[in-house]
Amino acid sequence: MNRKRTLPDVYRHRKKICGGRGVSDVQGPNEENETEVRPEPARDAQASLQYLHNLFPIDKFEGRLPPIILRHQLYSLSPNRTELDQQLNDIIKKGEVRLFKLGTIPDEFALVFTEEYREHVRKFTSRLWDVPKTTIDKFLDLAIGSCLDVSLTRDDMINELGFQENEIKDLFKAGLLAVRDVGSWWLSVPGAGTFMKSHLRGRKAILLMIRKCKYKEILQKELEARKLPKAAKLGISYHIHDVIGADLVSCIDTTSGKLLRLNE
Amino acid sequence: MIRCLEERSSGLLLPTGVQQAVSTDRALAMQLSKQRDVEKVHTTPINSLDLDPVEMRYLISGASNGTIAIHDLHNVTGQPQYTCPLLCTVDRCSQHAHKYSVETVQWYPADSGMFVSSSFDKTLKVWDTNTLVPVETVACRERVYCHRLSKIATKHCLIAVASSLSQVNLVDLKSGSYSHILKGHKGAVYVVDWSPQNEYVLASGSSDNKALMWDVRMAKNCIFTLDQHNGDATRCGPHAVQTAHNGAVNGLRFTADGLYLVSFGTDCRVRLWRTDNGQNMLVNYGAINNVHEKCLSIDVSSSLNPEIVFVPHDSNIDMLCLHTGTKLQRLVGHYNDCNTLVYHPFHQELYSGGNDRNIIAWLPKTASSDDYQEHLKETKLKKGTSRETKKKGANVNLMQDTWSSDED
Numbered sequence: 121m122n123r124k125r126t127l128p129d130v131y132r133h134r135k136k137i138c139g140g141r142g143v144s145d146v147q148g149p150n151e152e153n154e155t156e157v158r159p160e161p162a163r164d165a166q167a168s169l170q171y172l173h174n175l176f177p178i179d180k181f182e183g184r185l186p187p188i189i190l191r192h193q194l195y196s197l198s199p200n201r202t203e204l205d206q207q208l209n210d211i212i213k214k215g216e217v218r219l220f221k222l223g224t225i226p227d228e229f230a231l232v233f234t235e236e237y238r239e240h241v242r243k244f245t246s247r248l249w250d251v252p253k254t255t256i257d258k259f260l261d262l263a264i265g266s267c268l269d270v271s272l273t274r275d276d277m278i279n280e281l282g283f284q285e286n287e288i289k290d291l292f293k294a295g296l297l298a299v300r301d302v303g304s305w306w307l308s309v310p311g312a313g314t315f316m317k318s319h320l321r322g323r324k325a326i327l328l329m330i331r332k333c334k335y336k337e338i339l340q341k342e343l344e345a346r347k348l349p350k351a352a353k354l355g356i357s358y359h360i361h362d363v364i365g366a367d368l369v370s371c372i373d374t375t376s377g378k379l380l381r382l383n384e
Numbered sequence: 385m386i387r388c389l390e391e392r393s394s395g396l397l398l399p400t401g402v403q404q405a406v407s408t409d410r411a412l413a414m415q416l417s418k419q420r421d422v423e424k425v426h427t428t429p430i431n432s433l434d435l436d437p438v439e440m441r442y443l444i445s446g447a448s449n450g451t452i453a454i455h456d457l458h459n460v461t462g463q464p465q466y467t468c469p470l471l472c473t474v475d476r477c478s479q480h481a482h483k484y485s486v487e488t489v490q491w492y493p494a495d496s497g498m499f500v501s502s503s504f505d506k507t508l509k510v511w512d513t514n515t516l517v518p519v520e521t522v523a524c525r526e527r528v529y530c531h532r533l534s535k536i537a538t539k540h541c542l543i544a545v546a547s548s549l550s551q552v553n554l555v556d557l558k559s560g561s562y563s564h565i566l567k568g569h570k571g572a573v574y575v576v577d578w579s580p581q582n583e584y585v586l587a588s589g590s591s592d593n594k595a596l597m598w599d600v601r602m603a604k605n606c607i608f609t610l611d612q613h614n615g616d617a618t619r620c621g622p623h624a625v626q627t628a629h630n631g632a633v634n635g636l637r638f639t640a641d642g643l644y645l646v647s648f649g650t651d652c653r654v655r656l657w658r659t660d661n662g663q664n665m666l667v668n669y670g671a672i673n674n675v676h677e678k679c680l681s682i683d684v685s686s687s688l689n690p691e692i693v694f695v696p697h698d699s700n701i702d703m704l705c706l707h708t709g710t711k712l713q714r715l716v717g718h719y720n721d722c723n724t725l726v727y728h729p730f731h732q733e734l735y736s737g738g739n740d741r742n743i744i745a746w747l748p749k750t751a752s753s754d755d756y757q758e759h760l761k762e763t764k765l766k767k768g769t770s771r772e773t774k775k776k777g778a779n780v781n782l783m784q785d786t787w788s789s790d791e792d
Contacts, residue, residue, distance in 0.1 A: 195668075199711070200709070200710050201668035201669070202666065202667045202709040203708065367671035
């Protein structure tokens, strides 16, 4: 029986058979628990968010960034992406988490907890003397509080939210808006440049690491033990979730843990 | 399984329930078949496959050099080991053959006596299967990427033709010429498919990232454009048009009940749409590589419990759950990119063709096929007696010792 029995239950109410797979499932986490805490295979979006949130090394950035989670990282924690998307949408609608567009890759979105974002923006802009505090507060109240989109057009800003041209200029200067197109802006996390820099460096480094391995594949455990270059501050497990979720590598279950193989 | 049968006997389960469960189990156990292969004929990449809709017996294939071949899939030898024989070919050298790559071949839905092929040589040919001579040749102005006949049509016999002309042409078989043109795309149309529910409804996908749904009786415009953001304009930018994908749409397939449409684009995404209002179901299937600038066939199973979508992913075939988007299986076997595949709904088999010039049969792995493999191994060991077992053929009970012990 080499065929994986992780398939849907076609006959309904199948009893759990204590086969080879079941046993390894029970033993696997226990063994690993001794060394480190690992995510359980299936979890909901909230738990996944929390897990990834804790994975983000805030101290490495000296508190200059809120924990930023990439949306596709969540996909590495659950096989059912559709369900995850739905749960995530609910969380976003509740306003607990904000979606941001960082970088140029389409379909790549970042998530930041709304409260942490507000705090971060206040802290960040307090150092800027030429941006009036009222504009920032207005932005946080209106743009972050009421509207849930990742981008705003000039129409939205002026007519619906009641911003002035010079206020928009100030927000842009403070890094809260980033240019998307003529008359349209992405909402942005101020200081996200440092994040993007280390994120892209780290991703490149980890992919290179896997590429250099024999058959372009490596055990996840083995990869976790390796070190990333200094410029990539985010930590190896953060990047592992990133490359799995972005479908840059594929996961293969083996008897000695997860194997990551480069997709080409 | 036993519980399933028990429930059936007590009337808790509908008769179709058992059928569904068994066929789903079979479909999920699909793997590269050790027992069946398809006779090799093609010397160039295979672009299109189709099963005849009446008996699901004859497999037609079209290749890049203009060759069309027909194989017989029915195994009447009584032996599990079977090579599907070639019945006939339209060879490249034949005067009737297409000059350039055959992009699509399709059987006439009501009868296997006729099939239609289209090619990059800007023609669409209607063939008589028995004589292998085209009875009708329709000249198109541009390269034809795909054509489709409606499988349920009773009131019309239109062939929808997708070409690089940025419009869908409808060819009427009755007159052998264009009946009308559907305008709406701005780039080459890569793929079309008729709805299996409504004979007048047609979907088309194009290189301008759009997928449109048409009613061929409507003179004015398409019914609706499929919009990946469901009308949420801020996601696609201020000046954006409604698009189905962020890349060319080169695979389209209706589900067997006609309620959903699956689309595949060069942005490496598969999307599921409702066909009544064009809503994106937002099923996330993950990234599936797709770089082909031509029609790529995907297929959807019918009457299984979680319905399965078969999507070519480079040289592999991914089996995805239609409604949840989870990856169920990956079929690994081709040596090069897979271009086309066709699902056999009666026997839960899959046939696929690709750039490695092979047609591969994917069959469910069953207990009896395992036993047969073991049986083969054992007979190989006992060489002298193997001939005897072959002779008996159909009557062989696989579980029984049938060889004599002369040698011992």
